[in-house]
Structure formats: structure tokens, C-alpha cells
Amino acid sequence: MTDTPETLVRTATDAAVTTITLDSPHNRNALSATLVRQLREALETAGADPAVRAVVVTHTGGTFCAGADLGEAVGRGLTPVEATAEVGSSMSALMRSFLELPKPVIAMIDGHVRAGGFGLVGAADIAVAGPRSSFALTESRLGLAPSMISVVLLAKMTARSAGRYFLTGETFDAPTAVASGFLTAAADSAEDLQAQVAAICESVRKASPQGLAASKALTTADLLDGFDEAVAARAAESMALFGSDEAREGMTAFLSKRKPSWDASSS
Numbered sequence: 001m002t003d004t005p006e007t008l009v010r011t012a013t014d015a016a017v018t019t020i021t022l023d024s025p026h027n028r029n030a031l032s033a034t035l036v037r038q039l040r041e042a043l044e045t046a047g048a049d050p051a052v053r054a055v056v057v058t059h060t061g062g063t064f065c066a067g068a069d070l071g072e073a074v075g076r077g078l079t080p081v082e083a084t085a086e087v088g089s090s091m092s093a094l095m096r097s098f099l100e101l102p103k104p105v106i107a108m109i110d111g112h113v114r115a116g117g118f119g120l121v122g123a124a125d126i127a128v129a130g131p132r133s134s135f136a137l138t139e140s141r142l143g144l145a146p147s148m149i150s151v152v153l154l155a156k157m158t159a160r161s162a163g164r165y166f167l168t169g170e171t172f173d174a175p176t177a178v179a180s181g182f183l184t185a186a187a188d189s190a191e192d193l194q195a196q197v198a199a200i201c202e203s204v205r206k207a208s209p210q211g212l213a214a215s216k217a218l219t220t221a222d223l224l225d226g227f228d229e230a231v232a233a234r235a236a237e238s239m240a241l242f243g244s245d246e247a248r249e250g251m252t253a254f255l256s257k258r259k260p261s262w263d264a265s266s267s
Contacts, residue, residue, distance in 0.1 A: 018045075019055075022064070029064065031087065031094070032069040033069075043101055056107075056108050063117075064133070065115075089235070095149075103209075104126060107120065114135075118149045119152060122182065127182070128187060129185075130189065131174065135171065140169050145241060147235070148231060151223070153182070161179070161182075
């Protein structure tokens with residue numbers, strides 16, 4: 001991929017592993033139309049290259065991915081409901097791209113993960129996070145729900161952990177995310193993160209392309225069975241929530257840095 005001022009996703013291939021870097025730190029690697037398009041192109045290129053055994057998805061800046069860039073969509077003239085529909089379609093396509101790629105997708109994270117960022121990590125086959133990582137599903141505090149991303153999250157997280165973090169919006173760290181089933185491993189330092197991912201990639205290099213594709217298909221079969229129907233139902237739910245009075249109040253309060261009308265906390 002040729003670097004241009006609009007390059008938000010960068011790729012490099014070394015020793016049979018393609019590293020895809022989300023490089024849009026100015027908006028916390030939000031899923032703008034450009035970033036989504038470039039990420040899908042990078043995945044397709046890696047998937048079609050017989051020399052590539054695995055794909056590592058990582059990031060620049062302090063945030064892995066902040067989720068949808070609704071502001072960018074609205075800025076292109078879309079209504080909030082239209083923007084929500086477009087973002088939902090992009091999110092489902094990205095998650096499917098991760099799941100269908102016939103090679104392991106390894107998420108390497110050392111920053112914050114929010115909203116649609118959970119969908120990317122949840123759709124990855126292996127996910128390792130460093131000590132600067134934090135995770136929070138804050139949708140319920142905005143009058144929303146983690147609708148679209150729940151399709152992959154509920155397949156990875158334990159029922160008890162999903163029940164807690166979907167509902168409370170609490171922030172949790174990498175070791176807690178491992179215990180929840182969301183992450184594969186947590187690293188103690190940036191160096192340890194690099195070492196753990198390098199070790200995983202070295203193990204993958206020993207596998208045959210056919211063996212990798214067939215083995216991955218076994219692990220994603222249940223998720224892909226009925227995937228389109230599930231995301232369509234969740235997309236409809238998401239659009240209804242975004243169009244509600246409570247969501248408008250939640251988003252207005254968030255942007256105004258005030259408590260929403262329903263907040264009964266003492267803080």
C-alpha cells in the first residue's frame with residue numbers, strides 16, 4: 001500500500017507475517033470510512049498472498065480503536081440514523097473479514113479499546129494486550145448497548161463477565177480481560193508484548209497453510225453460522241436505540257461533560 005497523506009492503515013510483511021498498523025491517532029483510530037476501506041484492503045491482500053502465514057493487527061497512539069467515527073459520517077451529510085446504519089454495515093463486514101481470513105489474525109494491543117474496537121479484538125483469533133491497555137463497554141451509560149459487537153463478544157467472554165461489563169460500563173485491565181475470555185494473554189511490559197506475539201508468530205510459521213486454514217475454520221464455524229442474520233438483528237436494534245430520546249440525552253450529556261438525567265450515582 002503506497003503511503004499518502006490519507007494513509008491510515010500501514011502494512012509490512014516480514015518472515016511470512018503481515019503486520020497491519022492502524023495509524024490514525026488523531027481520532028484514536030476510529031473506524032472512519034477511509035480507515036475501514038484500507039483495513040479491509042490490507043486484509044484481502046494478506047489473505048491472497050500464499051507467502052503470508054499470519055496477520056498481526058496493531059496500532060499507533062494510546063488507543064487501539066475507539067470504535068465508529070459517527071462524526072465523520074455525519075460530516076459527509078448523512079443523518080445520525082443513516083450514519084448508524086453505515087457504521088453497522090462496516091463493522092459487520094470487518095468482523096466477517098477477520099473471521100473468514102484463512103490465516104490467523106493476531107491482535108496486539110497496548111492502548112485503550114472501546115466500542116467497535118471490541119469487535120475487532122473479539123473477531124481476532126488470538127489477542128494479546130500490554131500494560132497500557134484498558135477496556136470498557138460504556139454503551140449502557142449512553143442509552144445504548146454493545147449490539148453489533150455482541151455477536152463476537154458473547155462467543156468469547158464468559159457469561160458472568162459479559163453480564164458484568166455489558167451492564168456496568170466499568171473499565172477493566174488486560175489481566176481481567178484474560179480472565180473474562182476476551183483476551184488470550186496479558187503482557188507485563190511493551191517488550192513482553194512484543195516477545196509474546198513474536199513467539200506466537202514463530203509457532204504459526206511451523207504450520208502448513210492448509211492446516212492453518214482448516215484449523216481456523218473449525219474455530220470460527222459456530223460464529224459464522226447465522227452470522228449475517230445475527231448482525232442484521234443487532235443492527236436494527238442499534239438503529240432503534242440511536243434514534244431514541246435516551247440515546248440523544250446520553251450523547252448530549254457525554255459531549256457536554258455532564259451527568260445524564262438518569263444518572264443516580266453519588267459522584
